Amino acid sequence: MTASIAMEHGGTRRMVRGRRKRIGYLLSAICILLALVMILPLLAAVLASIKPAAEAAAIPPTYLPHGLSADSYVNLWAYQAGLPTYLFNSFATAFLSIALTLLIAVPAGYSLARFDLPGKEVIFVFLLLALIIPYQALLTPIFLQFASWRLTNSLLGLAIIHTAIQLPFSVYVMRNSFESVPRDLEEAAVIDGCNSLQVLLMVSLPITLPAVVTISLFAFITSWNEFLGALVMMNRQDSFTLPLILAAARTQTSLGGTDWGMLQAGVVVSVLPCIAIYLFLQKYYVSGLLSGAVK
């Protein structure tokens, strides 16, 4: 009696285990399918960019390249003012954004975390103002101001806008990070004869390095990818950033139609730095995203 119940029990358990295994396989298959669907568009862009010019313009399009060619990259290299100009504009703006972000957010975050300033919380909320007013709405007055300051068509002007977009996040992350540095460490440094700036630069900043990496990374990605601000501020073609010149290339014709191969070569070039950063600095990226969204 007891034995038969036990046997029955073992039977259902085996059945349950079998069913669970099958569901497990099914779910794994769905996972792989999902990953394929997500990666295919990017793969298609890469493949389109290495097709010979004639094939890239083919109607209907081919799935896999019949021949390999650097035509599209050569065309992109020489397009309008030339790819080096646009790459320089994009990189320079991004690095100026990082520099501005660090110069402003690091001391501000440190001050908010360490000093008991009267009205500190009011100042903090003021610094988060850009969270409340979307920058898309502010572009008209910023453009007017920049026009009179000769900051339109200027990489510095664009970097200022990109810094302003990310500043609430950057200040917030730096403040949190400095708050987690033990005060004893700083006090010990003061006793050793460090002044306030030395304490910040030589004791606290190295400990908050992950936060510094995070805000630099987000400053770069925001600036590299930003479109509307650049569209408004940059109207001379040699001051265009990469997304702007590619958007212009989508309608400008080379041989009577859009040069699809060149356009996708442009997509590949502008995607590469983002993917590289994501792959190498994934930890910082994800932690920044989580802390930024959960505030």
Add this chain to the structure above:
Amino acid sequence: MIALAYLAPAILFVSAFTFWPFVQMIWVSFHSWSLITPPKPVGFGNFIKAWSDRQFWISLGYTLKYTALITPILMVGGYLIALLTAENTSLKRAVRAVVFLPVVIGLGTSSLLWYWLFSTDAGLVNRVLLDLGIIGQRVIWLGVNEGVSTWAIIASIAWKVIGFGMLLFVAAIQSIPKDINEATMVDGASYWQRTAFITLPLTLRTVLLVTLISMIGSLLAFDQFYIMTAGQPQNSTATSVFYVYLNSFPYLKLGYGAALSLILAAIVLAFTLLQMMLTRRSAG
């Protein structure tokens, strides 16, 4: 003193590049200004003009419709992918990384990619659908039919941003204490019962938060419409930000553009305040 010195750059920066433009925007919105002629005060003229401007309502209505269509897709899709991949096996980690990949690339760039994929003659979407026999002839996806254009853009944006919600949902699901799940498993609850009565309620705050972030993003949508449809056909896919852009820059109606910006900022503010209330509760 040192405290203030450290804060000074930030205070000056925000004053000059966020606060002052905001004050100016309010001032300009009460003026008629085309850059060539000096600004002329018009009182509430720009706001009254907006009220009777058909395109203003079309743009606002379209933006709300787009937001209403895409938000449930992103939330339900993102949550299902999160449930599917929340375990930390090596396969599921890899799948999460791939699903998240489009989030890191630029919206402008992804729009250019999909502009090609959805192009009528050279696009792979038509090629695939024709080869599978789903469509009989090439479809003109972008810029001719409002509904078709909208769904094409929604598909491209879903691809681009669904990983964002997934990432936050996975973090929330993984932070549910293990013993809660084990307890309900012993009670014999099925997977979907556990999901509906345990997982979902315990991650509800994250779901609401992501919903708000996603809605704010959709209400401010611009890049994908500028690049993929250019607002066509007949400005029916010109979103609110697009209409602000058109008025301020190509048309140079700066006063009117500022008034429209102010209206848009007020609408978005309601959602932002809700989001802040939610996040504050988590901190406290």
